[in-house]
Amino acid sequence: MPQPRPNALAIGADSWENEGGSVVPEINAPASRWREHGKSTRFPRDQAARQGNITHLSVLTLGKDGAIAFLNTIVPALGGGPLAIATASEAGEAEVRVMLSDLAALRTDGEQSEKIHTGL
Secondary structure, rough: OOOOOOEEEEEEEEEEEOOOEEEOOOOOOOOOHHHOOOOOOOOOHHHHHHHHHHHHHHHHHHEEEHHHHOOOOOOOOEOOOHHHHHOOOOHHHHEEEEEHHHHHHHHHHHHHHHHHHOOO
């Protein structure tokens, strides 16, 4: 049987009377799933900042869909996915920034070439 709460009077096996005289049922809710797994480690601030920076730059450079595709694709030249590489270290972030800069230049060249061919 559960132990009575402080300042409560026992009424029955599964209810209590509080100081105001109201009968309060005992709640036997299952433990929170968050408590079952224990405390998780926090994402280090520097890694979170790099991840945010590279994601923002990717969206500006490639647009939303292009950024999602780019950040989640394994790039052999980087040795992994750009998002994971940029998040892991400052050097990785710098590598991904250079790659995005190169992609931006290719997009600009492609747009210029398309304008010349279409006469726009």
